[in-house]
Amino acid sequence: MSRFSWQAVVAGVGGQGVLFVTRVLAGAARRKTKRVLISEVHGMAQRGGSVVSHLKAGPFFSPLVSPGQAQTLFSLDAGEAVRNLSFLAPGGSMIVNAPDTSYLSGQALAALYAHQVQTLVLDASAMARDAGAPKAANVVLLAAAAEAGALPFGREEIWSVLDESTPPARRALNRKLFDMVACDNLAAL
Amino acid sequence: MSQASQTKAEAILMGNEAIARGLVENGVHLMTAYPGTPSSEILPSVVRFAPEADPPPYCEWSVNEKVALEVALSASYTGKRTACAMKQVGLNVALDPVMSAAYIGVKGGFVIISADDPGPHSSQTEQDSRLLAHFAKLPVLDPDSPAQARDLVATAFSLSERFEIPVMLRPVLRVCHARQNIALKKPKAVSRPADFVRDPFRWAAIPKMRLALHQALNQKLVKIADYVSGQKKLNTWHAEPGDKKARLGILASGLPAALARDLLAELGVDPQEMGLPFLQVAMPYPLPLAQVERLLNGCSKVLVLEETEPLLEMLSPRREKLLGRYSGHVPSAGELGPDALGAVLERALKEARIKTPAPRKTVLTVPDQAPLRRPNLCPGCSHRAVFWALKRHFPGGIFPSDIGCYTLGLNQGAVDTCHDMGAAINFAAALSRSHQLDGVERPVIATIGDSTFYHSGSAGLINAVYNGARFVLVILDNETTSMTGMQPTPENGLTADGHPGRAVNLTRLIKGCGVEQVEEVDPYDLPALAKALRKAHRFAQKPEGSVAVVVARHACVAHRRDEAIPHPVPIKVAGSAEKRPPMHDAQAHQCADCGRCVEICPTASLTRTAPGVIQVNAETCSGCRLCAQVCPTGTMVLEEAHGCVGCGVCTTLFACPALVPGPGGIISIDPAWCVDCGLCRHVCAHGALIPAEVAS
Numbered sequence: 001m002s003r004f005s006w007q008a009v010v011a012g013v014g015g016q017g018v019l020f021v022t023r024v025l026a027g028a029a030r031r032k033t034k035r036v037l038i039s040e041v042h043g044m045a046q047r048g049g050s051v052v053s054h055l056k057a058g059p060f061f062s063p064l065v066s067p068g069q070a071q072t073l074f075s076l077d078a079g080e081a082v083r084n085l086s087f088l089a090p091g092g093s094m095i096v097n098a099p100d101t102s103y104l105s106g107q108a109l110a111a112l113y114a115h116q117v118q119t120l121v122l123d124a125s126a127m128a129r130d131a132g133a134p135k136a137a138n139v140v141l142l143a144a145a146a147e148a149g150a151l152p153f154g155r156e157e158i159w160s161v162l163d164e165s166t167p168p169a170r171r172a173l174n175r176k177l178f179d180m181v182a183c184d185n186l187a188a189l
Numbered sequence: 190m191s192q193a194s195q196t197k198a199e200a201i202l203m204g205n206e207a208i209a210r211g212l213v214e215n216g217v218h219l220m221t222a223y224p225g226t227p228s229s230e231i232l233p234s235v236v237r238f239a240p241e242a243d244p245p246p247y248c249e250w251s252v253n254e255k256v257a258l259e260v261a262l263s264a265s266y267t268g269k270r271t272a273c274a275m276k277q278v279g280l281n282v283a284l285d286p287v288m289s290a291a292y293i294g295v296k297g298g299f300v301i302i303s304a305d306d307p308g309p310h311s312s313q314t315e316q317d318s319r320l321l322a323h324f325a326k327l328p329v330l331d332p333d334s335p336a337q338a339r340d341l342v343a344t345a346f347s348l349s350e351r352f353e354i355p356v357m358l359r360p361v362l363r364v365c366h367a368r369q370n371i372a373l374k375k376p377k378a379v380s381r382p383a384d385f386v387r388d389p390f391r392w393a394a395i396p397k398m399r400l401a402l403h404q405a406l407n408q409k410l411v412k413i414a415d416y417v418s419g420q421k422k423l424n425t426w427h428a429e430p431g432d433k434k435a436r437l438g439i440l441a442s443g444l445p446a447a448l449a450r451d452l453l454a455e456l457g458v459d460p461q462e463m464g465l466p467f468l469q470v471a472m473p474y475p476l477p478l479a480q481v482e483r484l485l486n487g488c489s490k491v492l493v494l495e496e497t498e499p500l501l502e503m504l505s506p507r508r509e510k511l512l513g514r515y516s517g518h519v520p521s522a523g524e525l526g527p528d529a530l531g532a533v534l535e536r537a538l539k540e541a542r543i544k545t546p547a548p549r550k551t552v553l554t555v556p557d558q559a560p561l562r563r564p565n566l567c568p569g570c571s572h573r574a575v576f577w578a579l580k581r582h583f584p585g586g587i588f589p590s591d592i593g594c595y596t597l598g599l600n601q602g603a604v605d606t607c608h609d610m611g612a613a614i615n616f617a618a619a620l621s622r623s624h625q626l627d628g629v630e631r632p633v634i635a636t637i638g639d640s641t642f643y644h645s646g647s648a649g650l651i652n653a654v655y656n657g658a659r660f661v662l663v664i665l666d667n668e669t670t671s672m673t674g675m676q677p678t679p680e681n682g683l684t685a686d687g688h689p690g691r692a693v694n695l696t697r698l699i700k701g702c703g704v705e706q707v708e709e710v711d712p713y714d715l716p717a718l719a720k721a722l723r724k725a726h727r728f729a730q731k732p733e734g735s736v737a738v739v740v741a742r743h744a745c746v747a748h749r750r751d752e753a754i755p756h757p758v759p760i761k762v763a764g765s766a767e768k769r770p771p772m773h774d775a776q777a778h779q780c781a782d783c784g785r786c787v788e789i790c791p792t793a794s795l796t797r798t799a800p801g802v803i804q805v806n807a808e809t810c811s812g813c814r815l816c817a818q819v820c821p822t823g824t825m826v827l828e829e830a831h832g833c834v835g836c837g838v839c840t841t842l843f844a845c846p847a848l849v850p851g852p853g854g855i856i857s858i859d860p861a862w863c864v865d866c867g868l869c870r871h872v873c874a875h876g877a878l879i880p881a882e883v884a885s
Contacts, residue, residue: 014564023368026201030370036201037334038368041310049564059454061334062447063367066455066527068552085553111553125861134861 004033005058006152007065009087012051012076012097017138020165021074022053024142027161028153029057039063050080072151076124076138078103090115093150097124097141120148131177139174143181199372204365207335208274208302208358209234211342212246216379218269218297219247221257222685223644224673225276226311227365228304232274233676236686242376248686250676253610253644254279258301259286262355265299266392267383270346274302277318278609282645284321287355291326292402293391294353297381298346301327301357304365307497307524311362313592313609315522317498322357323474326406328413329357331443331473331495335369341471344423351416352409361496363444363524410475418477427467428460430487437541438466438488440481440501442473445494445525452531457546458538465543476504485510492518492537496525512537566597568847569754569866571743572636572665574712576603577872578719579634579663580842581815583726584789586632589616591646593638594672595665600844604636611645613637618649618658618736621729625659630730633660634722639695640670640678647702653736654703661725662738666695667745675748699738706737713743715871746864758867759881765855766832766875768812770794771825773803778824786816786825791838811836814874833877843872 006029012018019040030036039054054065067086071093075081078098085108088094094112098121101109112119124140131140139162145151146158159178166174202210209231212220222232232248239245251257254275261273275283280303287301303318322329330345332338338360345356390398417423427450430438439460441449446469453460460467468484470477473495485491485507493502493513502513512518519525519533531549538545566573576598579588590596590604591613598604606616617635624631637646642664650662670676677683682692699707706728710721718741725737746753773780780801787795787803794810795803803825813836817827835854839845847862848869856877869878 023201026368030201034370036368036370038201039363040203040366040368056451061450062444063334063363063369064448064451064527066452066531066549068550069455086551088553090552115552117553 004029004152006033006055006072007057007060007070007089008055008072008074009065009070009084010053010055010074011080011084012138013080014049014051015135016051016076017135018051018053018076021076021138021142022055024158024161024165025055025074025151025153026057027165028151028157029055031157031161032152033058035060037061037063050083052080052084074141074145076141082108085111088115088117091117093118093120093145095120095122095141095145095148095150097122097137099123099126118150120145120150127180128177131180133173133177136173136177139177140181143178147181199370201368201370202335202339203230203234204332204335204338204360204367204369205230205304206234207339207369207371208342208360208365209238210371210373211339212272212300213238213242214339214374214376215343215346216242216270216377217246217272218244218379218381219261219264219271220273221249221251221261221271222274223251223254223257223279224670224676225279225304226673227306227360227362228274228276228279228302229673229676230365231302231304232685233674238376239686243378245686247688249688250685252679254283255286258283258290262286262290262295262299265295265297265355267297267385268381269297269383270299270379270381271297272300272302274304276312277303277305277316278313279303280318280321281316282610284325287321287325287327290355292399292406293394295349295355296353298349299355300342300345300349301355303357303359305359305361305497307361307363313607315497315524317496317500318357318359319473319500320498322359323500323504326410327355327357328352328410328417328472329359329474330471332358332360332364332471333443333447333469334364335367336371337471338364339371344471348413348417352413354406354409354413359443361444414475414477415479417472417475418479423471424477424480425469425471427469428465430466430484431464433464435464435466435488436490437537437543438468438484438491439494440468440470440484440491440505441494442470442501443496445496445530448525448527448530449494449534452527452534455531455547456534456538456549458543463543470501473501474504476501478506481505490537490541492533494519494525494530494533512540563600564597565600565844565846566594567747568845568862569746569750569864569868570594571667571712571741571746571753572598573601573843573845574715574718574868575636575663575665575741576601577843577868578712578715578722579603579636581789582719582722583632583634584785586634587620589613589620589633589635591635591637591641593641593665593670595636595638598636601842610641611637611649614646614649614653614662617660617662618653618656621660622658632726632730634663634726635660636663636665638670639664639666639668639680640676642695643679643693647698650699650702650704650736650738658736659729659731659734660736661722661729662736663722664695664699664738664740666740666742667748668742669745669748671745671747675745696740699740704736704738706735707740708738709740709742711743712741713866713868715868746866750864754864754866756867757865758870759865760858760863760867760870760878761881762833762856762858763877763879764832765853766830766834766877768834768836769827769830770805770807770810770812771814771817771827773805773824774826775801775824778822780824781822783821785819785821789815789819791815791841811838813838818874830875831877832875833873834875836875838874839869839872839878843869845869
């Protein structure tokens with residue numbers, strides 16, 4: 001249990017549910033290790049500005065992730081993913097909500113390839129919108145990341161924490177969004 | 190739903206919740222606060238945990254930090270355990286009573302929580318409250334994490350009661366807004382029947398007595414330093430000095446201590462294996478000297494890590510051994526994040542010839558980053574309408590503003606100053622006075638939020654009226670404290686813990702300050718708002734005038750959306766149109782030479798070349814048609830295009846995030862942002878933003 005060690009950066013813009021995703025991931029991580037630390041951004045950033053939170057689970061003392069140390073970069077916004085790329089460790093995973101990879105320059109793509117970063121790109125916003133829940137792209141992307149094996153947790157581990165953290169009125173909707181995401185509609189880079 | 194509300198033995202708590210947990214677990218009886226990032230969640234969390242306590246604490250949002258401090262301080266005179274919380278700049282407001290409180294002391298434990306914001310992320314300054322604790326001669330505790338913050342609340346109460354002195358707890362934003370899993374303890378029942386024992390020589394000490402109290406305070410501080418020096422838990426040796434003198438040691442407190450431990454691990458340096466003595470002190474002032482001397486004796490050099498100012502460094506003996514801000518090893522401004530602190534550690538280790546098996550390197554660098562997204566007023570925010578009206582009707586005005594969401598009026602060019610809570614009113618008085626001294630009348634229109642007005646605006650307003658100042662004050666009244674998370678204000682009489690309060694009527698308060706011209710208006714009614722502003726301006730402009738106040742009242746759209754937008758008006762863009770410059774048709778009409786067109790032109794494309802002659806620079810003209818709209822004689826001519834010409838007026842002067850410019854500046858409406866407030870239909874001078882029903 002104490003061997004588990006995971007650092008992640010969750011990014012997006014105000015109103016996308018970055019902090020909610022981080023807390024779900026933290027809840028899942030707590031089941032694997034004794035110590036979980038999160039750093040959140042509040043205040044001005046909540047008025048539509050950039051939002052980023054850091055998560056460290058395992059033998060850590062501070063909540064801030066150093067550049068090059070995150071195994072996972074989870075971004076609800078394409079531009080914010082690019083801004084936070086420097087946190088990713090070689091061999092890490094990047095999970096991005098974007099219609100396609102056009103937001104990445106050739107240079108960025110080359111760097112991701114050279115450092116063996118697994119990249120999962122999904123238009124979670126469109127999927128959430130089609131499902132009639134435009135604000136729930138964060139849940140769709142979480143489900144997709146777990147489904148694709150891009151997180152150190154299985155799909156059901158994420159689901160159970162998500163379900164616990166959700167008010168009863170939204171649970172059915174989350175289940176629907178979660179089930180909507182199956183392997184065959186994920187496009188990995 | 191927060192996990193903190195569950196009665197589990199453990200919860201993942203935010204630092205502010207952890208502090209609140211510490212307060213409730215240690216039997217706080219009375220707590221006060223004024224909201225301010227990063228401290229705002231402490232008091233509401235005490236309210237949330239309160240039902241677990243017996244008796245539950247009394248909690249209040251005080252109108253400002255000085256009030257909060259005096260209420261909590263004097264309640265401790267009766268033996269109660271009390272606390273007050275504020276952000277670091279709030280401590281400046283409360284400093285007057287803080288200074289005396291150190292001399293006079295307390296009976297029940299009294300904890301002052303001042304949350305710092307190194308960076309700064311959401312503050313005017315990145316000042317270090319620990320220095321104010323030192324200045325006031327109060328002990329200060331510096332937690333490194335939510336868990337330690339919770340534990341140090343118990344320490345603070347016990348020190349405060351043992352030595353009858355207020356104790357400051359100073360978390361930084363990265364502690365307040367961190368989250369950590371914490372084992373919950375059952376709240377202690379602390380029985381303290383209120384008993385104010387009269388002791389005028391202490392509680393009402395005259396200056397002569399104050400000297401004796403100062404001397405006693407100095408002795409107390411020596412005793413506190415000695416006492417804390419002997420507390421193992423408050424002086425953590427991550428690695429102890431050995432027999433052989435180490436080339437480098439580390440002295441740290443607060444978050445930099447925790448971060449340094451992580452960074453050393455990343456660098457592959459184990460302080461114990463490498464012989465790198467590392468002392469973390471929980472109380473930087475008064476300095477636990479015995480422990481620090483042990484470190485200094487065991488090391489040739491000592492790296493000092495702390496935020497934000499060099500307090501440990503200033504207090505430590507043997508300064509020639511220290512590597513820190515005075516020696517240039519630690520940056521003197523900004524947050525000590527992983528990047529900055531990593532560089533500091535690497536340099537110090539290198540200078541001490543200590544190998545770093547895993548040196549830091551940036552692996553993924555991406556030069557083509559998107560610009561940081563600027564925060565903006567929420568779509569549908571009524572403040573946006575006010576700022577639009579200010580720029581539209583007083584283009585040459587001076588706009589002092591204040592601290593709150595509405596500082597974001599900067600995006601619309603309608604905020605010229607932002608200084609400290611309540612400053613807008615005094616700045617407006619002085620900025621108008623300075624011009625009036627030279628016989629110049631410039632429209633000066635100050636904006637301030639309702640909570641900020643109650644906090645420290647009313648004193649300025651009394652002063653301005655009394656001294657005959659003449660300007661317009663707009664109180665942006667959304668009936669809540671939005672920026673910090675919707676705390677109630679005196680206006681609605683709601684209280685922090687639901688104890689019965691009384692509403693303090695805003696307009697009656699304004700009138701009570703001596704203001705004769707007050708008008709309430711709903712800023713969603715833009716024509717009425719414009720009328721009220723012009724009327725106020727006329728009143729303030731007259732030599733016999735005074736301060737004119739417009740109360741712009743509308744519910745906060747983030748707080749009560751349905752009330753803020755009772756009648757949604759979906760807006761469409763009526764298509765695109767060709768951009769044309771206006772004509773100055775002085776032959777057909779008579780130019781009044783009023784200068785309004787020149788003043789309002791957002792691109793400075795109009796020049797008055799002779800009386801009644803305006804030259805249009807067609808190269809720079811955006812074709813926005815504002816000049817034709819404001820021209821009183823119809824001399825500036827440009828027909829409405831009934832389509833978007835891409836002039837950019839709505840994105841700059843109205844600055845709604847739902848209005849997105851595409852190729853050629855042609856606007857489209859982003860449905861993800863638009864809340865159908867309909868305000869933008871009043872903004873476009875070409876009639877390109879129109880209600881969707883009309884469009885179809």
